[in-house]
Amino acid sequence: MRKLIEEKLLLNVQKPGRYIGGEYNSVQKELREDMLRFAFAFPDIYEVGMSHVGLKILYHLLNEQENIWCERVFAPWIDADAVMKKENIPLFSLESYTPIKEFDVIGFTLQYEMCYTNVLNMLALGGIALRGKDRAESDPIIIAGGPCALSPEPMADFIDMFVIGEGEEVILELTALLLQYKKGELTKQELFFRASQLQGVYVPSLYEVSYHANGTIERFAPKIADVPIKVKKRIIRDMDKVYYPTNPIVPYIQIVHDRITQEIFRGCIRGCRFCQAGFVYRPVRDKSKETVIAQIEQSLASTGYDEVSLVSLSSMDYDPCADVVEHMIAQHEDDKISVALPSLRMDGFSVDIARKIQKVRKTGLTFAPEAGSERMRSVINKGICEEDIVKTANEVFASGWGRMKLYFMMGLPYEEDEDILQILDVAAKVLDCYYATAKEQRNKNIAIALSVACFVPKPHTPFQWQAQDSIAEFQRKQRLLKSQKTNRKITISTHEPYLSALEAVFALGDRRLGRVLEETVKNGCIFDGWDEVFDYEKWVDAFEKAGIDAAFYANRQKTYEEILPWDFIDTGVDKDFLIQENEKAKEAEATPNCRRQCSGCGIEDDESYRGFCL
Amino acid sequence: MMLRAMFKKEGKMRFLSHLDMVRVMERAMRRAKIGVKYSEGFHPIPKITFSPPVPLGAVSYGELMEADINCSGAEFLERMNRVLPEGCRILKVYELKEGAKKMSKCEMKADYEIVFENVACEEVVIAIERFNARGIELDEAKEDSAGDKENSIRDRVFYLDTYENKDGKAVFRCVLDATQSNILSPKALLEYFREKCDLMADEQYTVYKNELIIE
Numbered sequence: 001m002r003k004l005i006e007e008k009l010l011l012n013v014q015k016p017g018r019y020i021g022g023e024y025n026s027v028q029k030e031l032r033e034d035m036l037r038f039a040f041a042f043p044d045i046y047e048v049g050m051s052h053v054g055l056k057i058l059y060h061l062l063n064e065q066e067n068i069w070c071e072r073v074f075a076p077w078i079d080a081d082a083v084m085k086k087e088n089i090p091l092f093s094l095e096s097y098t099p100i101k102e103f104d105v106i107g108f109t110l111q112y113e114m115c116y117t118n119v120l121n122m123l124a125l126g127g128i129a130l131r132g133k134d135r136a137e138s139d140p141i142i143i144a145g146g147p148c149a150l151s152p153e154p155m156a157d158f159i160d161m162f163v164i165g166e167g168e169e170v171i172l173e174l175t176a177l178l179l180q181y182k183k184g185e186l187t188k189q190e191l192f193f194r195a196s197q198l199q200g201v202y203v204p205s206l207y208e209v210s211y212h213a214n215g216t217i218e219r220f221a222p223k224i225a226d227v228p229i230k231v232k233k234r235i236i237r238d239m240d241k242v243y244y245p246t247n248p249i250v251p252y253i254q255i256v257h258d259r260i261t262q263e264i265f266r267g268c269i270r271g272c273r274f275c276q277a278g279f280v281y282r283p284v285r286d287k288s289k290e291t292v293i294a295q296i297e298q299s300l301a302s303t304g305y306d307e308v309s310l311v312s313l314s315s316m317d318y319d320p321c322a323d324v325v326e327h328m329i330a331q332h333e334d335d336k337i338s339v340a341l342p343s344l345r346m347d348g349f350s351v352d353i354a355r356k357i358q359k360v361r362k363t364g365l366t367f368a369p370e371a372g373s374e375r376m377r378s379v380i381n382k383g384i385c386e387e388d389i390v391k392t393a394n395e396v397f398a399s400g401w402g403r404m405k406l407y408f409m410m411g412l413p414y415e416e417d418e419d420i421l422q423i424l425d426v427a428a429k430v431l432d433c434y435y436a437t438a439k440e441q442r443n444k445n446i447a448i449a450l451s452v453a454c455f456v457p458k459p460h461t462p463f464q465w466q467a468q469d470s471i472a473e474f475q476r477k478q479r480l481l482k483s484q485k486t487n488r489k490i491t492i493s494t495h496e497p498y499l500s501a502l503e504a505v506f507a508l509g510d511r512r513l514g515r516v517l518e519e520t521v522k523n524g525c526i527f528d529g530w531d532e533v534f535d536y537e538k539w540v541d542a543f544e545k546a547g548i549d550a551a552f553y554a555n556r557q558k559t560y561e562e563i564l565p566w567d568f569i570d571t572g573v574d575k576d577f578l579i580q581e582n583e584k585a586k587e588a589e590a591t592p593n594c595r596r597q598c599s600g601c602g603i604e605d606d607e608s609y610r611g612f613c614l
Numbered sequence: 615m616m617l618r619a620m621f622k623k624e625g626k627m628r629f630l631s632h633l634d635m636v637r638v639m640e641r642a643m644r645r646a647k648i649g650v651k652y653s654e655g656f657h658p659i660p661k662i663t664f665s666p667p668v669p670l671g672a673v674s675y676g677e678l679m680e681a682d683i684n685c686s687g688a689e690f691l692e693r694m695n696r697v698l699p700e701g702c703r704i705l706k707v708y709e710l711k712e713g714a715k716k717m718s719k720c721e722m723k724a725d726y727e728i729v730f731e732n733v734a735c736e737e738v739v740i741a742i743e744r745f746n747a748r749g750i751e752l753d754e755a756k757e758d759s760a761g762d763k764e765n766s767i768r769d770r771v772f773y774l775d776t777y778e779n780k781d782g783k784a785v786f787r788c789v790l791d792a793t794q795s796n797i798l799s800p801k802a803l804l805e806y807f808r809e810k811c812d813l814m815a816d817e818q819y820t821v822y823k824n825e826l827i828i829e
Contacts, residue, residue, distance in 0.1 A: 011671050016629035024641075024699045250641055252634045252699075304641030304697070335644070336658055 001097045008087040013080045017253035018046040021094030024250040025302065027063040027070070028095060036179050038062055038070040039093055039103040039140070043110070043118035044529070046074045050249065051257035053311060054109055054146065058167055060245035068175055071095035073106070075118045076125070078526060078533060084125060091125040100126035104182050105141045105175075108159070110148035113506035114499065114529035116155060119144075120521045123158070130518065132160050132205060137188055141178060145171075149202075150233070150280055151459035151566035154506050156204035157514035161195050164569055165233030165280075166266070168242050170200040196227045199608065200234030202569070203227075209511060215552055217510065217563040230570045233280065237612055239266065239287040246298035250305070259307035259340065260299045264292055264321070268313035269594040271601075272370070273381045273585055274412065276458040277313050279578075280571045282603045283613035284594060289320035293327055300337065309340040316345045316353070317595075325353055346388050351395040364403030365396055371412060372422030378588040379414050381581070389426060393433035402443025404430060410477050410494075411455040411469035414586060420481055423450060427490045448490045452481065454500035458507055459566040460573065462581035465558040468504040470551075471497045498536040502528070504554035510565035513553075515546035572609045574602030616710035617683050617690055618717060620826065622675045623668070625701030632667035638702060639664075639679060646693040649684035663717060666797060668823055675705065676724060676826025680717050717794070723772055724792035725825040726800050727785050731818035735784040738776035741813035745774065748810060767806050770798035792826060 010016035029035070040059055042049030049055055055072070062070035071093035076084055084091070090099040100106055100122070108119050120130055123142070129135045132142065144155065145163035152162045163170055174195060181191040196203045206227045210218045222229060236242045244263065251258070267284035268277065296308050308328065315321060321341075328339045339357045344350040346367045354365055371377045374386055396404060408423050427448050434446050454474050457466040469477070474497035482492055506513060519542035520528075527533040543550050558564065560579055567575075577600065584591060591599050594613075603609050623635065630638070640660055643650055652658040665678035683690060687707035694704045730738075749768060752761055770791035779785050790798040800821050807813040 010629050016670070017631070017634055020626040020629050022626040022700055024645075024697075252630050252638060254634075254637070301645070304644035306640075306644065335649075336652060 004089055005097055009083050009089055012083050023252055025247045026249045029069040036068045036175055037103045038068055039073050039100050039106045040070055041073040041106050041108045043075050043108060043115040045077050047255040049074045050251050050255045053261045056245050056248045061243045073100055075122055090127050091122055101128055103140045105178050108144040109146040110144050111146050113148055113503045116517055117520050117525040117528050120517060121526050131157050150569055151507060153511045153565040154509040154513035156511040162202040164200050164202055164231055166235045168236055170198055170234045173198050199232050202231040220563060220568055230568050232570045232608055239285045240291045244295055246295050247302040250303045259309050260305045261309050261311050262296050264310050264318045265312045269317055271381055271591055273462040273581055276461050279573050280460050282573055289323050292324055306336060307338045315341050315343050316350050325356055346384050346392040351392060355399045365401050366405040368407035370409055372426050373419040375588045376412060376419045378590050379585045380412060381591055390429060393430040397434045397437040397442050400443050402445040403447045405449040408452045409455045410452055411474055413463055413466045420477055421484055424484055431489055446489055450492045453495045454497050456500050456504045460571050462578045467557040468554045470555055471501050496531060501554055505550045509553045516542050516548050519545045572603040572606045577601045617687055618680045618708040618710055619704050620706040621677050621704045623677055623702055624673045627701035628671055628673050642694055642698050645697040651682040672821040674823035676823050678717055721829045722792040723789055723827040724823055725789045727787050727822040727824060728800050729820045730784045733784050733815050735776055735778050738784050738786050741807055741811040742774050744811040
């Protein structure tokens, strides 16, 4: 295998560094019979997968266990995919170059819907049957986690078990069962049943679904007794006690986020109504400043990285953020360690911290007002007003930055054309702030880059019942926005509406979509999240062949009464709360953030999560 | 102190690009807690110079780096080798005296083995004979500009030989100029051999840079 890979693959691909493994801090183990072989599979290229914090955590956590060896597998880029198919090289793990079919378990992380075709391609490239029911006892067990596992049904035919929520605890409970299964102490059916008893595990083959004539779900229920009707998510209570790796792998080739990723808290206090993460990872749980600093120091020493990124859903909401930044500046002036904060909010505090960490390079700052009009920002509960934007812009320009990137969405619920045009008003006001800044203070160059995405309604959010705009409507709105732009200092980039439309279908879909996915694989769909590879025609064809109407999932307004495909997953947030939030959105009424006032989302009333919320 | 270190790049490391290797070294130096001088300016980067890239896929036992560091050469070697990834090791260190010639100014020769997949030893023997015969031809011929160009390649070839390795593959050994202003790469040599010495060599070969001789 090693010879085959080195001779046939590595010298015939663009970036062999993606497939070699052996990086510093990657884990080698001596293989034993009683060892569970776990392949952590990331359905995208190495550079993307290696940037992902979930992989770092679970890889090292599993490898801390004496009787588990976790290895990594990534989706080979199209050049390598072609070589592997031509030379009959099966998909292999980076640590030991073992074909994935020889593993006991393959764990996929589902970070975005458009990676589903890559999951299936990876299974196919590994010589593993796609559908769970077609796999034998000798085949690996296929599990999946990550944000998309919270609406798992489109992948239900292919994945044996889903991990719902945060994985650090439940993965060890699950691997204990898998070890028993490997030893022959459990049959596959027994394994599935026992796993379904764990909080945070969903075994799709133990449930059945029936549908009304109009296509909506009539009944979703377990097939056998004692399998839970609702699957509760798992979350970690104490962020200071939970495992966190301080010896992350140091890649050879440059990856997307080539730095130490230091998690600072989970959950988000904001409750922006379009944001799935803001609801499903409730409640907010901080890591203490002491833990954060200790973990950063250990990670720096063990990797030799020169940059640390503080990550969370909204890092500016972390109270000790300034303290951590101060520590880094004080301790690491000489060895040139820099700090990155990827999620800035539009308030003065953000600019102040950004100024501190970007002392020398004034490249640019990115903010996300998300919507152009004051009314729309209330609809989505973004919680920033025009005054915040103007104030932030003034400080940005007075501090010497000349480039500002602003993220927006279009196609949001209750949106009018006027709301879209007001995106340009925001840009104009920001530009005015630049011109109002004294010439000697401001940067010589000014550029405002607007990035306008297409809204995708997401499960478990107040907007889960919303219909997405049609592709034609998105295109009309994009044309409208671009036609009204006159200033050359402002640039607009928009998203591909075809991709956003499919994203909505697979975010909001049910198990019948498995047929479509199977057809897409036959059509050769791969790396659909990548514009240069994505081919919409192949998808249209797949939907036709499967006899499924994409608009039913994406463009249909759902009712509060109907059973949604992900209703059986319990995130701890009440459905009534989501309804109430959607109703408030209609009236453009804001909900204060969790720190200001508890909005009663229900998580505190749930005995599984009681006391988690501070 | 200015230090020059020779390191090897073998095993998986041969699939890494030059820039990847630069990062490997920079990060290893941080792990080893070896202080290095930084460049001035807005975006300070560690001041480390590397010898020119070897082709992707080549194994090398003669890569060079130079840096102004805060420990002795012996310490550098010991501390770096504890934190370098497999396939990369510091082989030798030279502590440079004040005013010593920079690596880019040193005269160097590199000793290569080109191991062919699809070329027989006999073919290489004949090609080397042609190479030598052509040398006599060129000496006798009136020098013209084309001959000059050819000689500029030939002048950078110091030694040629061929033999079979233990796997029965043909090895083309060559010692070539590696002075930075005057490098002749194995690829360029093969190109010359294809063109002027009728060596039918395809791209299926592995280059081993076995030694770098600094004069």
